[in-house]
Amino acid sequence: MSKVILKAENISKQYRLGTVGTGTLSHDLNRWWSQLRGKGDPYAKVGAVNDRSQKATEEYVWAIKDINFEVKSGEVLGIIGKNGAGKSTLLKILSRVTGPTTGSIKTRGRIASLLEVGTGFHPELTGRENVFLNGAILGMTKAEVTDKLDVIIEFSGCEMYIDTPVKRYSSGMRVRLAFAVAAHLEPEILVIDEVLAVGDAEFQKKAIGKMKDISQGEGRTVIFVSHNMAAVKSLCTRGLVLTNGASVFEGTAEESVDFYLSQNSSVGNIRNWSVDNAIGANGIKVLEFNVLNENKESIFFIDSKLYFKCIIENEILNESIDITIRVKNSDEIVVFTDWIQIFKNSDSKKSKIDIGFMLEEKFLNSGSYSVDLIFGKNKKYLIFKETDIIDFEIEFGKDVKDTKRHPGVNYKELKWDVKIMDEELNMLT
Secondary structure, three states: OOOEEEEEEEEEEEEEOOOOOOOOHHHHHHHHHHHHOOOOOHHHHOOEEOOOOOOOOOOEEEEEEEEEEEEEOOOEEEEEOOOOOOHHHHHHHHOOOOOOOEEEEEEOOOEEEEOOOOOOOOOOOEHHHHHHHHHHHOOOOHHHHHHHHHHHHHHHOOHHHOOOEHHHOOHHHHHHHHHHHHHHOOOOEEEEOHHHHHOOHHHHHHHHHHHHHHHHHOOOEEEEEOOOHHHHHHHOOEEEEEEOOEEEEEEEHHHHHHHHHHHOOOOOOEEEOOOOOOEEEOOEEEEEEEEEOOOOOOOEEOOOOEEEEEEEEEOOOOOEEEEEEEEEEOOOOEEEEEEEEEEOOOOOOOEEEEEEEEEOOOOOOOEEEEEEEEEEEOOOEEEEEEEEEEEEEEEOOOOOOOOOOOOOOOOOOOOOOOOOEEOOOOEEO
16 A cells, blocks of 8 residues: 655645735734744735736735645646646645745655756756756765766757756756756656646657656656646546645546636637627637537537537638638647638628538547637638637437447447358358
C-alpha cells in the first residue's frame, strides 16, 4: 500500500491588492500586537474571494483558501483551473518559494520544482554552470550533479550551447535544461507548472514520457499543472480542480477534466445576437449559431441527429465568402473540418444568409465538443475567426448500453464479414 508523501492541510494564502508588500506600517503593528496577545492575524478574517473578473472592493484577497489534499507515493496529481484560479500560488507554497498565510504542508523527501522559465538560472553563467547551480538549489551535492551531468545535457538537447551563457538561450532552451536538471536529480516529489507549454512538440512528448517513467517506473510523485487536458488525462492518475482559489472537485484525472469542462461550458447550445452586438468583422456579422437535435432541443445522445445552423449578415458583394466549421473534442483535437463557399452578386448593401448541415446519429461518441467558425474571402484571405463559438455535450443514448465498447472520437458499428475456414479441406466456406 502506497504511503502518503505529501499532505496539505487548510492551505490559504492572502495578498494585499494594489501595492507591493504585506501592508502599511499600521497593519504590521496591528499584527505584532495581536501576536503578543496570543491572537491570530487580524487581517486573516477579511479579504475578497479570488475572482479576477470582479472589481476589487476590499484591500486584501485570498489567492487560495482552505485547500486540503493528500498525494501518495507514485501518484501523479494534475491541478487544473482557469487562469488566476490559484494553481501557481499553490505550487509555490508546495515548493516553499513562499509560505502559506494559514495551514501547513507535510512532506517526505526532497521536492524539485519547475515553476517558471529559467527559475534559478543565472543569465551570465553557462548552461553547464547553471546545471550545478540549479542542482545545489534543489539540494543536491556536487558529486550527485557530476554523476548525472552527461545524462542531463543529452536529455536537454542543448549540448552545442552547454558552455554558452544562458542569457543567449531561447526560452524553450532554458525550459529544456531546467526540466532536465529537475527530472534527473531524483527528487521524491517533482512539481511542474505550465512551463512545458514553452517547449516544442518533440520536447513536450519527451518530457511527458520522462514524467511517466518517474512516476510509474521509479515510484516517485509528480504534481502537474497544465491547461492541456489531453496531457492531464494521459499523465495524471488523479485531479484537483480549483475555482476562484478554492478546491471544488477531486477525483480521477478523467473525472476532474470532465468536471472542469462542464463548469466552464459558458457558451451553451444556442446563441443569438442583435445586429449592433453581433460578432464579426469586415462586412460579416454572425446573428445566430445553434446546435439542436431532431426535436429542436439542446439535449444530445449518441443516437441523436445533430443540426447545426448559422445565420449571418453579409455586406460583401461580388466576392466569394468561405465559411468553415471546425468541431473539436475536449482535448482540443479537431474531430472534423468542412467548409462551404457562397457567392453573392447583388446591388443590395446587405443580405441575410441562413446555412446549416446535419450530422447523422452515431457519428460522434459521448463527450464534450466545441465549434470554431472561420470566415474567409476568395479562398485566400481571412475575414475573421471565432473560436469556441458554441459548446455541446453528447451523452449515451437509450440504444447504447455498453459504454466501454467504443472508445474514441467516433462511434461506429462496423459490418463484419466473417468466413470460416474448413480445417480438412483448407477451403473457405
